[in-house]
Amino acid sequence: MRVGLEGLACDAQGDRKHHGGPEKALHHYARDHYPTWRQLIGPRALLDTPGAFGENLTTNGLTEESVAVGDTFRLGGALLQVSQGRQPCWKLNARFAVPDMALRVQQTGLTGWYYRVLEEGYIKRGDELRLVDRLSPEWTLRRLWRALYVDTMNLDELAAMSTLSHLADGWRGYAEKRLATRQVEDWSRRLSEGA
Incomplete structure (x- = not known):
């Protein structure tokens, strides 16, 4: 599969305003989290195969605890850099048939992360993420x-976060806005459709 600056050539996002783009070219979700979700929400056929969280990439052994913004990985012929974590949205609620699934993902921190593509190239299943x-x-x-x-x-x-040049602009913007307004943004629309 070819990886371009905006993701996999064979992939598409239904909502280009909130999903995809250069800072969210690929979504990585740790396979390590699947057993936790089975315990938290019960067995779901969706959790029997990778891709339940909409991820393009999945691995064992890499989690939000060990991966940092700016980490750069070689995967096949592509060079990827971690740009930000994932902000879960209400679409997970519908996908899992759990009314507060997006909130649960946010509260647990088992969110996954996004990559920007520094070098386009071809990847295939089983390529080492180095x-x-x-x-x-x-x-x-x-x-x-x-x-x-x-x-x-x-x-x-927040001040330190706002200076991370390799953090996606949107996430740096959250830090800058909170520093300026001393208020936390409202997450209700993102977490609950129609809120």
Whole structure:
């Protein structure tokens, strides 16, 4: 499969305003999280194969605890860089038939992450995802998640987050806006359709 600057040539997003684009070219979700979801929401046929969370890539052994924004990976002929974590939306509620699934994903921090494509190329199932560079290993996706959703007005964390040049503009923008307004954005529309 060819990986271009906006993702897989064979892939499409129904909502280009909120999904896809250069900063969300590929979505990675840890296969390690699937057993946790079986415990939390019960058995679902959807959880029997990869792709339940809309991911393009899945692995074992990489999670939000160990992956950091700016981490750069070689996958087949493509070079990928972690751009941001995933912000779950209400479409997960419908997909899993769990009314608050998006909120649960956000609250657990088991969100997955997005890549930008630094070098286009071809990939195939079974290609090794090999770490080639770490720009800010201290800024794990778990730390970013904590700053956005748990310790939401930690001004020191927000200030540091706003300076990460390799963090997607949208996520840096959250930090900058909170610093300026001293308010946390309303997540209800994203988490619950029609809210």
